Amino acid sequence: MRHTKSHPRRRPCVAQDLLEIRLPLTRRWQGLLPDVDDDVVRHLVDRREARRRGADGVHFIGARTEEGEVASWADLYLDPATGTAQIEDLITSEAHLRRGYADAVLTSALRLAADEHCGTRFLTADATGWPRHWYERRGFSVIGHSHSFERG
Template sequence: MPNSELQRISSFVRAFARRQAARTVDLPGGFAVYDEALAHSRVNNQVVLGTAVDPEALPALLEEALGHLPYRLVSVLDDEVGKGCAEPLTRAGYVHSVHLVMLHSGPVPTGGRAEEVDLDALRAPLTRRWRSFLPEVDDEVLHQLVERRAVRRRGADIVRFLGARTEEGEVASWADLYADPATGTAQIEDLVTAEAHLGRGYADAVLSTALRLAADEGCTTRFLTADAADWPRHWYERRGFSAVGRAHCFERG
């Protein structure tokens, strides 16, 4: 995979983080994003790094940028930079995870029985799914994790929430599609299926629809990220995605 492809994806991710943020602060190697109205959402209050930084200085930099929060999150979009940060950050108490950047190179599906939905249609299934993921958190945390989807509309020129419905009209599976036709780049994010509807093809419907819509917008670079240590990466591989790069995440608190 040419470096230019990964650079295009990295630029898209950085731009999305900046555009959806309520405010940003530039830092060595990257920037911090903040949204005080979504203080419980880590992805909306984090440090994003894309270029080389002094790894030994990074823990202090994160304390300065995120010290007002009860957690710390840094996303490192460059694999080599992420590997260089791993030792000092784990020594400082951070948990390290690796995410694969997966590019779609298979045929674009011609169909897909999902549709664009609004946040009102997603609130109930999103809340139930977050409750199953995080049974110990209070209602305000759940509220922010659901409502943060609204600010994602600022992140790209095209932002669509897609959902596949049951015969009764309930949204059974959903995902976001972010697209920038000017650069031909599209990201599929947060593909989730309600527990009661797992294994019935709803996620396939959402993914197929997202890929077709991205292609219709002229986006030839269609990507998503997947946990390197979890099973969905293999599910995506069977649907035409392949790993072309790695990003790193470090969390504490």
């Protein structure tokens, strides 16, 4: 999905160090995958470090509660040379859902992308999942489809 509206004016969140999202990310994976063991969750969290090599500019953006806990976060990949920005893994911790933290993270990512002259801002969303409609209400529109195939 591509962001087709004008970019937001404010940027309420800041880039976070990967260590700062480690604990909320671990808790979220445990909630999403309750039947997997701790080694699998640890691997999923640890592999996030490799994402730093995903683009010229990689930012982990987070919104914090008043108490300082990271409530929602996303990855932002910037390629200013081509004017392209990709937002990935916008996640909110279970305890902070429906309080506007994801909106703050998304707004911040879009603003940072615009500040870096990335006019093409996009993300992927499942065509049948509820997040697609949430993104549409925030100015994203479907521009294509992808398919994956698995051996049965």
